[in-house]
Amino acid sequence: MKTLEKLREETLALLEYNCPEEHRGRAADLVEEFADDRIAANVLNEFYSTVPDAEEDAVLDLRLVTRRAGLFLLCAMTAAGKSHLCLASMEEAAILGPLDHGPGDPEILSFFGFADNGEFLAKHAEADRLAQYRPVGMDPALCPVCGAADGEFHVLGCPVETCPWCAGQLTACNCRFEKSGRKSFRGERDIDRFAQLLEKKGRVPFRAADERPGFLEEKPR
Numbered sequence: 001m002k003t004l005e006k007l008r009e010e011t012l013a014l015l016e017y018n019c020p021e022e023h024r025g026r027a028a029d030l031v032e033e034f035a036d037d038r039i040a041a042n043v044l045n046e047f048y049s050t051v052p053d054a055e056e057d058a059v060l061d062l063r064l065v066t067r068r069a070g071l072f073l074l075c076a077m078t079a080a081g082k083s084h085l086c087l088a089s090m091e092e093a094a095i096l097g098p099l100d101h102g103p104g105d106p107e108i109l110s111f112f113g114f115a116d117n118g119e120f121l122a123k124h125a126e127a128d129r130l131a132q133y134r135p136v137g138m139d140p141a142l143c144p145v146c147g148a149a150d151g152e153f154h155v156l157g158c159p160v161e162t163c164p165w166c167a168g169q170l171t172a173c174n175c176r177f178e179k180s181g182r183k184s185f186r187g188e189r190d191i192d193r194f195a196q197l198l199e200k201k202g203r204v205p206f207r208a209a210d211e212r213p214g215f216l217e218e219k220p221r
């Protein structure tokens with residue numbers, strides 16, 4: 001995975017080519033604003049790498065459509081007045097298409113709890129009504145590393161996840177080797193097999209109150 005610094009540099013370099021000169025300043029400001037947030041940084045990098053609709057444009061605003069278990073649907077609003085629906089994780093991002101077309105893909109729709117594209121559009125087709133996207137690190141209800149929300153499971157491999165066997169740190173304790181009978185994990189199959197053992201035992205969901213200091217104070221009273 002690229003470092004945040006590398007992502008930032010690359011996105012700023014791409015801006016020089018794929019963003020109209022008159023909007024470059026504001027577009028660069030947005031890249032800087034979200035330079036420490038992997039979700040937004042991945043979206044912006046993907047946007048200026050792929051250049052949706054094959055024309056220069058500038059992302060001036062990011063809105064949150066919805067999120068679940070470390071996957072985010074964002075809306076990138078541009079200088080040309082377009083609203084692009086983007087799917088992002090801590091690892092990567094994809095531009096799905098115009099917001100008012102919806103994700104279309106049944107797998108994405110069902111992951112986020114929509115019965116179909118129609119239900120998505122009824123709720124989220126208007127970009128102006130979407131909430132501002134806030135960096136994951138600034139939202140006390142989210143795991144700062146993987147973006148899972150309070151009560152959700154972490155993205156597998158997140159170092160914040162607690163081990164259900166020993167209550168230690170799942171990525172650091174020895175349980176993954178002891179339980180799977182392997183000395184090291186090689187490739188997807190080992191990870192999948194361990195994930196099954198973990199599911200069977202019962203994973204420990206993210207608890208913001210225990211794992212994010214300050215979460216309780218920031219709740220509305």
Ligand SMILES: [Zn+2]
Binds near residue numbers: 146147160161206
């Ligand atoms: Zn996490």
Ligand SMILES: [Zn+2]
Binds near residue numbers: 165166168169175176
């Ligand atoms: Zn353990």
